[in-house]
Amino acid sequence: MSAAFPAAAAAIVAAGRRMDALGWVPATAGNFSVRLDDRRLAVTVSGRHKGFLTPDDVMVVDLDGVAENPAQRSSAETLLHCGIYRRFPEAGAVLHGHSIANTVLSRAGGPSLTLAGYELLKVFPGLPTHDASVDLPVVENDQDIARMQRGLDALWDAMPEGMGAIPPGYLIRGHGSYVWAPDMPMALARMEGLEFMLRCALEERSLR
Numbered sequence: 001m002s003a004a005f006p007a008a009a010a011a012i013v014a015a016g017r018r019m020d021a022l023g024w025v026p027a028t029a030g031n032f033s034v035r036l037d038d039r040r041l042a043v044t045v046s047g048r049h050k051g052f053l054t055p056d057d058v059m060v061v062d063l064d065g066v067a068e069n070p071a072q073r074s075s076a077e078t079l080l081h082c083g084i085y086r087r088f089p090e091a092g093a094v095l096h097g098h099s100i101a102n103t104v105l106s107r108a109g110g111p112s113l114t115l116a117g118y119e120l121l122k123v124f125p126g127l128p129t130h131d132a133s134v135d136l137p138v139v140e141n142d143q144d145i146a147r148m149q150r151g152l153d154a155l156w157d158a159m160p161e162g163m164g165a166i167p168p169g170y171l172i173r174g175h176g177s178y179v180w181a182p183d184m185p186m187a188l189a190r191m192e193g194l195e196f197m198l199r200c201a202l203e204e205r206s207l208r
């Protein structure tokens with residue numbers, strides 16, 4: 001067991017309570033992880049209610065999604081977490097939620113959702129002003145998670161290089177959002193900022 005595991009599990013349990021209080025992890029939806037070292041992560045066990053997690057609901061997998069303890073079953077979406085850690089060395093924590101706003105908006109549009117002019121855009125790296133625009137990718141939902149991750153890798157391959165060029169998140173159509181950051185407090189801040197902007201976008205549509 002990694003020395004980093006207890007703190008990682010505690011951060012994941014607390015994130016679950018926060019996400020549940022905000023209504024973003026209904027039923028057993030959502031999954032969370034924290035990077036432990038250069039080859040392992042702590043991730044939620046599959047099928048648990050994320051508002052009532054204990055450290056026993058967190059387990060260790062490697063960057064291929066292979067469980068350290070084969071008796072435990074990690075999140076159905078573990079490979080999406082692994083895909084983020086493999087691609088982005090700065091990623092230290094990953095959050096996934098199913099909010100009403102991310103579900104409705106991802107069903108309504110095309111291959112990306114543009115967020116522009118919001119003060120809260122500053123929660124994303126490289127955006128010091130509201131006077132900016134982020135194209136958040138929207139990928140198709142797929143129960144074959146390995147195939148979904150291959151699609152994400154192809155998408156990221158096609159994006160321009162450079163700091164801040166790739167948004168630290170994406171939506172899955174009709175499913176939910178993924179966000180990552182160097183640590184769990186920052187990941188929560190990005191998730192809250194993103195969900196705030198999505199809620200605003202949804203409300204603006206209902207005013208039209």
Ligand SMILES: CSC[C@@H](O)[C@@H](O)C(=O)COP(=O)(O)O
Binds near residue numbers: 077
């Ligand atoms: C409650 S259905 C949601 C799942 O299919 C999945 O999308 C999800 O977010 C939670 O799955 P889990 O395996 O618990 O990590």
Ligand SMILES: [Zn+2]
Binds near residue numbers: 175176
């Ligand atoms: Zn999900």
